[in-house]
Amino acid sequence: MLSKHLNSHIADTQLSSSLLNSTRAKPLFVILSASGKDAVSAGSTFVLSVTLGNKGKQSAVIEVYIEEISSGVRSWCTSGREYLALGSEQSEEVVFTFDVPVDTLPGTYNYIVVVDAHEHYPEDTPIRYEQYIQVLPATNDIVSSSEPTFILQPVSSSANPAVIQQGGALPVQVLVQNRGDCVDRFRLVCSDLPKSWFTITYPQGFQGAGLIVQSDSLNLNPGECGVIMLVITPGMDALSGNYVPTLRLYSENYPDLILLDLVYLQVPPRHLLQTELRSIISRVRTKPGLFQVQLTNSGNTERQISLQVKNLDELEIYSYTLEQSQALVQPQETVGINLQVQPQKWWRRPLIGGGRIVNFCVDLEDLQHLPIANNSLPGVLVWEARPLWQLLPFLLLGLLSVGAVAYLIWWVLFRIPPSPKIVELYPEDTIYSAVNGDVVHLGWQISDVNRLQTLKIVGLSVDGTPLTRKEVYDFNQGVPTDLQPFCTKNQSSLTCRQVRTSARKSATYVFEMTALTKPGRGAVTDIGKTTPVTIVPIPQPSIVVFNSTQPIYQEVRGQETGEKRQKVEVTSHKSKGKTEESSKLVDDEIRLNWSVIHPKELQSLQIIGRTPDNLIVSAVKTYDFSQGIPRELRRLCTVEEQLVCQKVKTGIKKPGSYVFALKAIPKGGENDKLEPKQTELIKILPRPPRILKFTINGKPVNNKYLIPISKDKKVLPLIFAWQVDASDSTQVQLLPTPGSVPLKGSISLNPDPKPSTMTLVLQVTTTTGQQQVRSLILETYDPQAQDPSVAAAAAVGQALINAQKAASHGQNKADTVQQEPQRPSKEEDEKDIDSDSDVKQPLTLFPFEQPPQLDR
Secondary structure, rough: OOOOOHHHHHHHHHHHHHHHHHHHHEEEEEEEOOOOOOEEEEEOOEEEEEEEEEOOOOOOOEEEEEEOOOOOHHHHHOOEEEEEOOOOOOEEEEEEEEEEOOOOOOEEEEEEEEEEEEOOOOOHHHEEEEEEEEEEEOOOOOOOOOOOOOEEEEOOOOOOOEEEOOOOOOOOOOEOOOOOOOEEEEEEOOOOOOOOHHEOOOEEEEEEEOEEOOOOOEEEOOEEEEEEEEEEEEOOOOEEEEEEEEEEEEEEEEEEEEEEEEOEEEEOOOOOOOEEEEEOOOOOOOOOOEEEEEEEEEOOEEEEEEEEEEEOOOOEEEEEEEOOEEEEEEOEEEEEEEEEEEEHHHHHHOOOOEEEEEEEEEEEOOOOOOOOOEEEEEEEEOOOOOOOOOHHHHHHHHHHHHHHHHHHHHHHHHOOOOEEEEEEEEEEEOOOEOOEEEEEEEEEEEEEEHHEEEEEEEEEEEOOOOOOOOOOEOOOOOOOOOOOOOOEEEEEEEEEEEEOOOOOOOOOOEEEEEEEEEOOOOOOOOEEOOOOOOEEEOOOOOOEEEEEEOOEEEEEOHHOOOOOOOOOEEEEEOOEEEEEEEEEEEEOOEEEEEEEEEHHHHHEEHHHHHEOOEEEEEEEEEEOOOOOOOOHHOOOOOEOOOOEEEEOOOOOOEEEEEEEEEEEEOOOOOOOOOOOOOOOEEEOOOOOOEEEEEOOOOOOOOOOEEEOOOOOOOOOOOOOOOOOOOOOEEEEEEEEEEEEEOOOOEEEEEOOOEEEEEEHHHHHHEEOOOOOEEEEEEEEEEOOOHHHHHHHHHHHHOOOOOOOHHHHOOOOOOOOOOOOOOOOOOHHHHHHHHHHHHHHOOOOOOOHHHHOOOOO
C-alpha cells in the first residue's frame, strides 16, 4: 500500500522541508518535483520541476543549473542552465527535461541541482541538492511485489491532524508486513522531531529461561505482520501549530528501499500572560522616576501587547515616556518595558512637607484580542519637597553677574575672532545613475562665515587623484552670485543645499572643500571631505545564454534542403536478438539561441563561426539593434527584460565541427572588457552513403560475373560504372585498382585472356567511419577445355607404351613422345556446351559464401 502512494508521500515530505526552511527565515525556498532517486527507462524522458520563491526583502537574480557528477548526465538535458529575476514575495517554476538515450547502460547516475544568487544573497547561496537517476533497461516492466510495506494507526492527514495537548502523548502503531521469502529485520526512524519528543518501542523478545530482552528492531518471518509502537510526547515548551514529521522504515534485506509515511500533528494554543509593574525609582527630586512593565508569556503562542499610560491626577504636570508602545512576547519569554515619569513644571514642586504623590496606571491590550488576566497596572510616584537652602539662587545670580561683566571686557579687548570652520559637508545622495545623466550635488554648513575669503571644491578619487575641475567661490564681496539661489546666510553661519558640481562621469568621488580665512589674527584654513559618493555606470548588455538548438546535426540530402521543418530519422540496431529504435532530430543547417540582459543599451551583436582549430568558416555577421530588432530577426526574437532569440540561421550545412562566438556591442562603442560568449562544440554528421549505381556494360551486376574466352575470339573490354550518393568529403575506393575514385564515374577493364578470377570491391567510407561495400567476382573460363583428369590419364598411358617399345629395341636413348590430347566426342562437346551454358547462369551462393555487403 505504501509503495502505491510513495510519490505523494515524497511530495508531502518536500512540502514539510520547505515549511521548515521558511521557519529558519531563509530568503529563498526551493521545491523539487523529483524524489531524489528516480527510476527512468532507457530511451524515455524525465522531467524535473524546480519551484523557486523569493522571501527576502529585495529583488534577486537567481541562477539554476545542473552540475554533472556522473559522466554524460549533462548532455541528456537540452538546456541545463536557467536564470530567473524574482521580486520580493514572488515565485516561479523552472523545468529541466532529460532525454535518456536508448543505448544508455542501466545503472545509477548522479547529478546536483544548484540554486545560486551570489549577487543578492551571497551568505545563503549556493544551495545544492544531490539527485540520482536510476536508468532501467528498456524492457523492464516487472514490478516487484515482495517488498515490505507498513501502515500507521491512527491515520492522520493535513485536513484531519492528530491533536496533542501540551504535555500530552499520542500513541501511533506502525503495522509492518514482511512480504518477502526471507526473515527480515526492521527499524523505524523519525528524523524531523527532537529526540525528546518521541519514544520508539519494539516488541520484547525472550532469551534463555524466560528472560525478557528489550529489542532494538522488529524481526518478522516471511509473510508475518508486526507492530512497532511510537509514542509522541511534545514537551511543555512546544509551540502551538501543525507539525508534519516523516517516518522511515529501514529493511535489512532491502537497504536501498525507501519506505516513508507522514504523521500530521497539531498542538492547540494555550494563552497565559502574567503582568507586573515594578518600581525602580519611585521617589524623585529633579530626575525622572523609573518603572518597568514586565510581561511573562507562559503559554505556547506569541503575544502582541499594546501599552498606554494614563494620568489619574487632576493636574497635568508630568510627562510619561514608554520605551516602546508595543511589545512582542514569545512563548516562555519575559519582556521588560521601561517607563519614565518626568515632572514638567519646576515651580510646582512643593517647598515643604512630605512631597506630591502622582497616581497613574498602564493599560494593556492584546492586538489579537486574546485574554489578559490583569490589563490595568496602577503606579505611584512621589515628588519630594524642595531643600531648605532658599538663598542659594540669589547668591548664584550675583556671581553670574560678575562673571558676565568680566566676559564682556575679555570679548571687547582680548578675544581672537574665530576662523571659518566647515561644520558639515555631505553629498545630497550617495548613489547617482549615469543612465539618467545625474550630476552630484553637495550641501554644507560653515560657521563664522564673515571671515571667509575663498571656498574651493574639488572631486577626488578614493586614492586622491583629481577627477573634476576645481570650483572656486570668492566671498570678499559676500555670497557669490552662483551660490545665492542655493545658500542661506544668518549672522555667523552659511548653509547651502543642492549645489551642482561638475562630476557626471561614472566613478566613486570624495569631494574636498578648503575654506581660506581672510588675513588677520588667528587666521586658520579648514579642510573638509565628504563620504564616498558613487555615480553608477550605464548597465552594459551581457550575454547570459548562447547555445545551439541541438548539439549534433545530421546532414540532409540535396532534395531535402528546402524543408523548414525538422525531420525524424529512425535507425534500427540489432544486438543480441533485440531490436532498438533511436530517434534523432535533424535540420538543414545550424541554428542558434541566445539571451541578452539590458537590451536597451545594446548597439549590435556580432556572430562569427570557427572550427576547433580556430579557422574562420563564416565571416563576421553583425545585427544592428540600435533601431530595435532587425527585420531578419523579428520573427525569431522577443524583447522584455531580456532579448531572447531562438533558431537563428547560420548558413552552415557542411559536415564538420564548429564553435560560434557572440559578442555584444553596447551603445557608445565597443567595450574591450566584455568577452564574447562561445557555444560548446557543435557537430554536423555526414549523411549515410548510398550506392545508387553498380553496373557492367550498363546492366546491374550480381555477386559473380562469368566471361567465356576462346583462342579464336578477342575478349572485349568491360565498362564498369558506379554512382554513390554521399557527402563531398566521403572517400570512394575501387579495389584493387585504381584506388580512390570520384562519387560518380566509370572505368574500362580488360579481362585476362586466360582462365582466372579477380575480385572488384567498391568501398565507400565517410569521415565518421561509416562504410558501405559492394563486391564482384570476375571469372574468365574456356568452354572448350578438356577435363584435366582425363588428359592426365591419357598422357600417362602413352608414356608407358613408348617406354616398352624403347626397351624392346634396345634403344639407349629415350624418345620423348608427346601425344595430343584426345578430343571429346560430339556428344561430349554438346554436353560440355550445355554445362557451360548452365555455368553462365547466376550462381546461387549460401549466405556464408557471399562477399560482405551493406544495405542498399
